[in-house]
Amino acid sequence: MYQQDPAAAAWLGAIGVVDATELPGLDDLHEPEGAIEEAQRLAAECFQADRTFFLVGGSTVGNLAAIGGSAARDEIIIMQRNVHKSAIHAAMLSGSSVVFVAPEYEEKAGLYGGVRAETIAEALQTYPQAKAVFVTSPNYYGMAVRELERIAAHAHDAGVPLIVDEAHGAHFGFHSRFPRSALQLGADAVIQSTHKMLPAMTMGAMLHLQGDRINIERVQRLLRMLQSSSPSYPIMASLDWARWKLHTGQSALFDDSLTVIDQFVKDLESNECYGVRILDDPMKLLLYDRTKKLTGYVLQAELTKQGIYTEMADERYVVLACSCATDKQDLEHLGSALREIHQGHPSEKKENGDIFSNNKYILPPSISPPISLDYFARRSETKRTITVNVEQSAGMVSAEMVIPYPPGIPLLFPGETITQEAADQLARLRDAGASVQGIKDRAVRTIEVVQSP
Numbered sequence: 001m002y003q004q005d006p007a008a009a010a011w012l013g014a015i016g017v018v019d020a021t022e023l024p025g026l027d028d029l030h031e032p033e034g035a036i037e038e039a040q041r042l043a044a045e046c047f048q049a050d051r052t053f054f055l056v057g058g059s060t061v062g063n064l065a066a067i068g069g070s071a072a073r074d075e076i077i078i079m080q081r082n083v084h085k086s087a088i089h090a091a092m093l094s095g096s097s098v099v100f101v102a103p104e105y106e107e108k109a110g111l112y113g114g115v116r117a118e119t120i121a122e123a124l125q126t127y128p129q130a131k132a133v134f135v136t137s138p139n140y141y142g143m144a145v146r147e148l149e150r151i152a153a154h155a156h157d158a159g160v161p162l163i164v165d166e167a168h169g170a171h172f173g174f175h176s177r178f179p180r181s182a183l184q185l186g187a188d189a190v191i192q193s194t195h196k197m198l199p200a201m202t203m204g205a206m207l208h209l210q211g212d213r214i215n216i217e218r219v220q221r222l223l224r225m226l227q228s229s230s231p232s233y234p235i236m237a238s239l240d241w242a243r244w245k246l247h248t249g250q251s252a253l254f255d256d257s258l259t260v261i262d263q264f265v266k267d268l269e270s271n272e273c274y275g276v277r278i279l280d281d282p283m284k285l286l287l288y289d290r291t292k293k294l295t296g297y298v299l300q301a302e303l304t305k306q307g308i309y310t311e312m313a314d315e316r317y318v319v320l321a322c323s324c325a326t327d328k329q330d331l332e333h334l335g336s337a338l339r340e341i342h343q344g345h346p347s348e349k350k351e352n353g354d355i356f357s358n359n360k361y362i363l364p365p366s367i368s369p370p371i372s373l374d375y376f377a378r379r380s381e382t383k384r385t386i387t388v389n390v391e392q393s394a395g396m397v398s399a400e401m402v403i404p405y406p407p408g409i410p411l412l413f414p415g416e417t418i419t420q421e422a423a424d425q426l427a428r429l430r431d432a433g434a435s436v437q438g439i440k441d442r443a444v445r446t447i448e449v450v451q452s453p
């Protein structure tokens with residue numbers, strides 16, 4: 001392919017110029033004392049952290065290191081239930097036990113958001129031996145955990161660190177229109193996918209630490225184990241470049257994009273067919289069909305046909321991620337694509353502004369008992385499993401992780417007792433044709449459970 005396609009040769013060649021390795025003068029990510037040390041120090045200054053680590057394996061590796069560095073085997077970590085799978089994988093690899101805390105359902109948006117501070121406080125009181133609190137803010141939809149500052153205070157009163165997965169919020173705190181960043185609100189460890197909302201290359205991310213509640217040596221040792229011994233210089237260079245853009249541009253970096261986004265939102269206000277909703281992050285636009293004729297999935301497919309690639313879709317919304325590079329032309333293209341789609345799917349106006357989403361399902365108790373997900377449990381400790389019909393599974397212990405997607409909030413974890421509500425919910429979701437991840441039976445007729453002794 002390389003030989004047949006001169007364009008591929010040209011762009012690969014351009015990247016190749018910076019695709020070096022640990023040659024003299026190029027420093028070493030795992031023992032930085034030169035250019036990489038300086039780049040990480042400047043990043044810490046820019047994001048107001050005490051220490052910043054560059055990650056070349058995305059926020060995934062940051063979550064693995066921050067969680068693994070805070071809770072060891074059988075130690076408890078309090079975790080918001082709607083977390084990215086990398087946080088669950090961290091608990092699986094570290095062998096820590098997770099106390100899941102249910103998020104709040106926001107009726108107006110029709111979406112699950114963040115957790116309440118009082119729920120975290122209650123979890124900390126119930127499990128005073130917990131070693132850390134882990135939450136995600138913002139989520140895919142741009143919804144921030146509104147009580148993050150209070151959550152940090154509760155964690156600190158209990159003497160434990162607050163770890164925040166801010167994968168979607170690397171730009172937070174850099175404009176008066178954005179929510180404050182997790183570091184500003186008191187988090188001890190913050191993981192950001194710089195490649196998502198700032199102009200870094202895919203897999204480029206950062207782990208920021210502040211204060212002394214996180215064991216830096218342990219986190220650093222884990223990063224050395226988890227990250228390649230040949231980290232990508234193009235990715236590291238792009239992290240430094242993204243930091244430089246932000247450091248030198250500050251809020252002005254986003255002004256032009258916000259102006260065109262505001263205009264787009266204003267224009268859609270009078271549109272009888274399509275509406276747009278912004279939750280906490282003005283860079284995330286939730287587009288929906290006011291007439292409820294098109295689901296988010298269909299609207300997303302139609303936009304793709306028009307060359308517009310969106311962040312994600314669910315039954316109601318298509319989520320659009322804007323960036324500091326979003327310009328007038330992009331949003332004019334979006335506007336004209338929506339007009340085209342409307343012409344292809346003429347629909348009557350049925351209602352205005354009502355947000356419907358059936359992302360809501362009954363979650364198990366707001367604070368779960370500690371659940372061990374230990375992936376490396378000794379074979380003798382590995383439970384035997386049997387397969388039962390979903391309808392007959394209530395009261396049994398799930399051996400599978402069951403994740404309706406979207407919204408991607410696990411309904412069941414391995415080791416969790418299946419409530420009647422959860423079994424009913426799973427059957428209902430299956431009958432509604434929802435996509436369910438993590439379960440072996442793709443038709444969701446059966447589920448694996450732990451065989452009772």
Ligand SMILES: Cc1ncc(COP(=O)(O)O)c(C=O)c1O
Pocket residue numbers: 057058059060061083084086136139140165167168193203205
């Ligand atoms: C909330 C959240 N955390 C972490 C991750 C993992 O990020 P990355 O793809 O940078 O590894 C994702 C990925 O989408 C995510 O949505």
